[in-house]
Structure formats: structure tokens, C-alpha cells
Amino acid sequence: MRVKEFKTNRIIMSVSLWNLIGICVLLFSLGCSFYAMKTKDSLPHEVPKGYVMFYHWTKDARLGTVASNEPDIYSIQGSKEDKEVSQVDWAGQGFVMHRVRISKAPGEYDFVLKYGKASKTIHVIVYNQTVTPVEVKIIVTKRLGLIENPVVYGHIEAHIGRSLPAKLDASALGVLVDVLDDSDWGVRFHAAEALGKMGPIVNEKGIERLEQLSQGDPHEAVRQAARDAVEEILAERHPDKQ
Numbered sequence: 194m195r196v197k198e199f200k201t202n203r204i205i206m207s208v209s210l211w212n213l214i215g216i217c218v219l220l221f222s223l224g225c226s227f228y229a230m231k232t233k234d235s236l237p238h239e240v241p242k243g244y245v246m247f248y249h250w251t252k253d254a255r256l257g258t259v260a261s262n263e264p265d266i267y268s269i270q271g272s273k274e275d276k277e278v279s280q281v282d283w284a285g286q287g288f289v290m291h292r293v294r295i296s297k298a299p300g301e302y303d304f305v306l307k308y309g310k311a312s313k314t315i316h317v318i319v320y321n322q323t324v325t326p327v328e329v330k331i332i333v334t335k336r337l338g339l340i341e342n343p344v345v346y347g348h349i350e351a352h353i354g355r356s357l358p359a360k361l362d363a364s365a366l367g368v369l370v371d372v373l374d375d376s377d378w379g380v381r382f383h384a385a386e387a388l389g390k391m392g393p394i395v396n397e398k399g400i401e402r403l404e405q406l407s408q409g410d411p412h413e414a415v416r417q418a419a420r421d422a423v424e425e426i427l428a429e430r431h432p433d434k435q
Contacts, residue, residue: 264329303317327353334347
């Protein structure tokens with residue numbers, strides 16, 4: 194009887210341990226999803242394409258799709274609206290900046306941004322192997338109803354930034370370093386992040402400018418992206434110091 198009881202306890206402990214491991218893995222994967230940019234790439238890898246990156250900055254980001262001010266994105270083809278991205282597809286960095294990147298064949302597109310009762314139509318030109326950043330601002334004027342199912346009124350603003358290289362190689366280096374001085378903080382953010390991914394090929398001018406942004410840029414997201422980029426570049430240049 195004692196042997197059976199001991200075996201039963203071992204089984205219960207083993208099952209509980211695996212359940213605990215499973216929960217930890219799930220929480221880790223969910224946490225990571227909020228720190229990575231979501232990319233909706235429905236086009237084959239080998240075909241010509243560019244990207245539109247929608248991003249939204251909020252100081253009060255919260256978990257959940259309704260409470261966080263993140264719009265649905267639709268693209269218009271003829272008279273039909275096709276949903277490109279729903280709220281649950283957005284990903285945030287540090288629960289502050291939410292963004293999603295959508296692939297499109299080169300051409301001109303109309304996108305509709307919707308959040309609650311608010312909507313905004315924007316016209317974006319997509320070029321091959323470029324990323325066109327679009328800043329989305331949601332101004333909520335009234336929120337009625339329960340937290341789970343509110344009726345939200347307000348309006349949406351959208352600002353289209355200059356297109357930047359999507360292919361991160363030596364040919365993109367000069368452009369990305371130059372736009373670190375762009376007046377659009379979203380462009381500076383994307384350039385800083387891209388330079389961090391390029392690692393050792395970034396020149397001294399780029400590193401110096403990133404260090405300046407990490408200390409003096411007026412936008413928090415750009416300062417953090419610049420700090421991360423410098424760390425990544427130096428780590429790849431001097432792996433022995435890690």
C-alpha cells in the first residue's frame with residue numbers, strides 16, 4: 194500500500210511539474226510576442242514587394258485588445274474591404290510602441306484604419322524593397338459602456354514618413370545613417386533599429402550619431418532604439434569582450 198501511495202505521489206508531482214513547465218513556456222512566448230514586431234507577409238519570398246509599417250505610441254498600454262488603443266487595418270481593393278490586421282495581431286515593444294509591418298506588391302494602396310467609431314483612410318505608395326512608416330494617433334473623445342465592450346468615439350490621425358530600405362546591406366547604410374537626422378521620430382526609430390541589425394558594417398559616423406541619439410533624442414523610443422543599436426554593433430565588433 195505504501196509503495197502504491199508513493200508511486201501515485203510521484204505521478205502527481207511529475208504531472209504538476211510538466212504543467213508548471215508548460216505554463217512557464219506559454220508565459221515566456223506571450224511575453225516575447227509583445228517585444229517583437231508582427232509582420233504580415235502574405236507574398237512569396239522571391240516576388241518583388243515592399244512593406245508598410247504602421248506604428249502607434251502610447252504611454253498607457255495595457256494587456257488586452259479592447260483596452261489598448263490599437264486600430265484594425267483594412268486595405269481597399271475595388272469596393273471590397275479586406276481586413277489586413279486585427280487588434281490581436283499588433284505587437285508592442287516594452288508595452289509602449291505598437292507596430293505591425295504588412296507586405297505589399299509595389300503599387301498604390303488605400304488603407305482604412307478603424308478604432309471604435311473612428312476611421313481614417315490613407316493612400317500609401319509601396320516601392321520595391323522599402324519600408325514606408327505610418328504613424329497612427331488615436332484621439333478618444335468619449336468611451337461609453339463596460340470595459341470589455343466599450344463604444345469608443347473619437348478620430349484617427351495618420352502621418353506617412355519617408356520610405357526606407359528594407360534590405361539591410363551595405364547599400365542601405367548611407368541612407369539609414371542620413372535619416373537619423375529626420376524630423377519624423379518614427380523614421381529615426383526605424384533607422385536606429387535597422388542599423389543595430391546591420392552590426393559590424395555600420396561605420397564610425399553611424400555609431401557616433403546613434404550615441405548622440407541615445408542621449409539627446411526628444412523621443413523615448415528613439416533613445417532606447419539607439420542605445421540597443423550601439424550595444425548590438427559593439428557586441429558584434431568585439432565578441433571577446435562579452
